[in-house]
Amino acid sequence: MILIVSPPDNPHVDKVASFLKRPFVVFDNGWFPASSSLIATFNREAERLLLTLPDGSAVDLAEVGAVWHRRISAMALDPELRDETAKLFAWSESNEAQLGLWYSLHCYWMNPPPADEISQRKLRQLQLARSLELPIPETLITNDPQAARAFIEESAPHEVVRKAFRNIVQAPRETSIVTEADMALIDTVRFAPVIFQRFVPAELDLRVTIVDDEIFATAIRSSPARRADYRLGVGEAEVFPYDLPDDVGEKLLALMRAFDLRYGGIDLRVTPEGEHVFLEVNPAGEYLFVSERTGQPIPQAIAAALDRHDLERLN
Numbered sequence: 001m002i003l004i005v006s007p008p009d010n011p012h013v014d015k016v017a018s019f020l021k022r023p024f025v026v027f028d029n030g031w032f033p034a035s036s037s038l039i040a041t042f043n044r045e046a047e048r049l050l051l052t053l054p055d056g057s058a059v060d061l062a063e064v065g066a067v068w069h070r071r072i073s074a075m076a077l078d079p080e081l082r083d084e085t086a087k088l089f090a091w092s093e094s095n096e097a098q099l100g101l102w103y104s105l106h107c108y109w110m111n112p113p114p115a116d117e118i119s120q121r122k123l124r125q126l127q128l129a130r131s132l133e134l135p136i137p138e139t140l141i142t143n144d145p146q147a148a149r150a151f152i153e154e155s156a157p158h159e160v161v162r163k164a165f166r167n168i169v170q171a172p173r174e175t176s177i178v179t180e181a182d183m184a185l186i187d188t189v190r191f192a193p194v195i196f197q198r199f200v201p202a203e204l205d206l207r208v209t210i211v212d213d214e215i216f217a218t219a220i221r222s223s224p225a226r227r228a229d230y231r232l233g234v235g236e237a238e239v240f241p242y243d244l245p246d247d248v249g250e251k252l253l254a255l256m257r258a259f260d261l262r263y264g265g266i267d268l269r270v271t272p273e274g275e276h277v278f279l280e281v282n283p284a285g286e287y288l289f290v291s292e293r294t295g296q297p298i299p300q301a302i303a304a305a306l307d308r309h310d311l312e313r314l315n
Contacts, residue, residue: 001063002306003105005029006070012288012299013070019303022066022310025059027051030073033094038101049104061101065313066108066306069116071284108262108309110302115260116283122165122195125280128258132251134278138198145189151196152178152186159199161228175229200277205230206242206268209287210256211301217244218290219270239293248276255281263302 002024006013017024031054032038039050049061075094081087102113111119118124122141129136140151152160162182164173177199205220219242226233244252248268256264265285269277291298 001025001059002066002068002310003027003059003061003064004068004070005072006068007073010071012286013068015288015299016068016302016306019300020307021303022307024306025053027053027059028073029098030076032075032098033090034076034078038097040097040101040104049101051101061105064105064107065310066110067102067105068110068302068306069102069113069284107313108306110262110305111264111283112260119259119261119264119281119283120166122280126278128255129278132254132258134248134251134255135275136278137200140196141193142196143189143191143193145187148189148194148196149183149186152183155198161197161199163195163197165193165195174232177228199228200269200279201271202227202269203272203274204242204270206244206266206270206276207285207287207290208244208252208266208268209285209290209296209298210252210261210264210266211298212262212305213253214301215244215249215252216287216291216296216298216301217242217249218294218296220290234289239290241294241296245276259283262305 002020002022004013004017004024004026005028006026007028007030008026013026017026027036035054037050037052039048039052041048051059051061053059075091075098077087077090077094081090099113109115126136126139138155140147142148142151160178161175162178163175167173178196205222207218207220209216209218219238219240220230220234221238222230222233223236226237230237252266255266256262259281261281261283263283265282265287267279267282269279271277287298290296
């Protein structure tokens with residue numbers, strides 16, 4: 001059986017599910033503990049791990065041969081809990097139990113939770129990419145306003161971009177060129193670290209989606225208005241399959257293996273000189289925006305990998 005950890009009605013999950021041949025179940029970790037239960041029993045003879053779903057059905061995790069750790073959501077506590085200390089304790093205990101459950105499933109994961117956790121960290125991404133001789137932008141990560149000001153001034157006449165570590169719904173931030181207005185607010189860097197990078201001119205942006213060792217490279221040609229961040233203008237951009245050089249592909253596979261990732265969406269920039277510059281890897285990156293416009297069989301590849309590894313567990 002394939003376990004898909006994701007909120008229900010996710011279009012990426014729905015697309016992959018349409019190609020799955022093995023039995024599967026979708027579990028939203030946000031259901032736990034308010035509307036789903038964990039039952040784990042251990043004795044000298046055996047162990048048993050069960051998850052109950054909101055509809056009352058139960059999943060025997062011994063039957064799970066592959067997990068797609070697609071997208072997590074916030075755990076939902078029982079609304080009867082009103083006391084803040086009790087809520088904090090309930091959340092902490094539920095989180096510990098759920099993580100312990102995931103770490104106890106010794107099967108194929110796309111991706112293992114520890115790999116997801118580590119590979120999301122931008123600082124570690126840049127460090128690893130550099131060690132693999134992938135070109136990266138000149139970068140400063142700091143909450144020191146003086147260091148930030150010096151980096152920007154020393155980069156002149158080249159432009160500098162600022163970017164967030166994570167784009168949260170409550171405070172979205174697109175990658176943008178540092179302006180005079182930003183410089184007037186540079187002292188506010190002390191409130192939280194900022195990623196500053198020397199702007200990399202792009203002939204093309206690339207989204208490289210890797211499923212196990214299968215590479216799907218997609219080029220994105222945006223308008224000049226989106227030269228710092230193609231994402232908000234991707235609907236109007238030209239999107240087409242890209243022939244990634246073998247040496248770049250091998251380095252990206254090495255990065256995936258070092259992070260223990262089975263799936264990742266990697267962003268690169270192709271400079272006018274033809275250099276492929278690594279920007280970041282998203283271990284849960286979206287792929288429909290490229291696969292639907294290019295016909296690249298990314299959801300089919302995900303489904304095939306899950307089916308294949310689930311069958312291997314039975315053999």
